[in-house]
Amino acid sequence: xxxxxxxxxxxxxxxxxxxxxxxxxxxxxxxxxxxxxxxxxxxxxxxxxxxxxxxxxxxxxxxxxxxxxxxxxxxxxxxxxxxxxxxxxxxxxxxxxxxxxxxxxxxxxxxxxxxxxxxxxxxxxxxxxxxxxxxxxxxxxxxxxxxxxxxxxxxxxxxxxxxxxxxxxxxxxxxxxxxxxxxxxxxxxxxxxxxxx
Numbered sequence: 659x660x661x662x663x664x665x666x667x668x669x670x671x672x673x674x675x676x677x678x679x680x681x682x683x684x685x686x687x688x689x690x691x692x693x694x695x696x697x698x699x700x701x702x703x704x705x706x707x708x709x710x711x712x713x714x715x716x717x718x719x720x721x722x723x724x725x726x727x728x729x730x731x732x733x734x735x736x737x738x739x740x741x742x743x744x745x746x747x748x749x750x751x752x753x754x755x756x757x758x759x760x761x762x763x764x765x766x767x768x769x770x771x772x773x774x775x776x777x778x779x780x781x782x783x784x785x786x787x788x789x790x791x792x793x794x795x796x797x798x799x800x801x802x803x804x805x806x807x808x809x810x811x812x813x814x815x816x817x818x819x820x821x822x823x824x825x826x827x828x829x830x831x832x833x834x835x836x837x838x839x840x841x842x843x844x845x846x847x848x849x850x851x852x853x854x855x
Contacts, residue, residue: 661688670694673701679708687714729771760808762815766791778818785815816847 661679679688690706765788775795779786789796820843
């Protein structure tokens with residue numbers, strides 16, 4: 659059995675381990691609990707769960723899709739109600755800000771659990787761009803000069819437009835999908851920048 663430890667947490671006697679495992683050519687993701695054997699002077703596995711490729715994909719899709727529900731259920735990042743209400747009031751005051759840069763109106767949202775730095779909502783012919791105030795990109799963007807900001811917004815808007823167009827298409831080859839994304843995004847951005855001149 660070969661493998662690679664990705665993460666481990668615990669004490670001197672008991673630890674939880676997340677690892678990649680290869681046993682007789684079967685590759686799995688393994689989550690296991692280990693204890694220190696005083697008799698043998700080595701770590702021994704007490705129990706564990708292994709996920710093959712299919713099971714990992716099902717779990718990953720469910721975790722991505724139901725992340726908020728799971729975090730709430732487990733009480734991760736739980737904040738007492740009075741603190742949460744104060745924070746909410748402060749955030750609402752800050753999030754009511756709206757910036758207009760060129761043809762773009764930029765809003766703010768604050769989602770500390772979301773690693774994405776932006777969201778785009780397509781409403782008819784308009785694309786509403788919202789930056790995640792919890793992401794450091796928002797502060798870096800505010801320091802950029804107006805021309806750079808407008809170009810960045812054009813890039814985000816055209817990228818989002820292109821990915822929206824490709825959703826639902828059947829691509830069995832990832833290279834084909836990325837080629838279409840690159841080609842369509844480049845052309846859409848070219849048209850967008852041409853209209854601005």
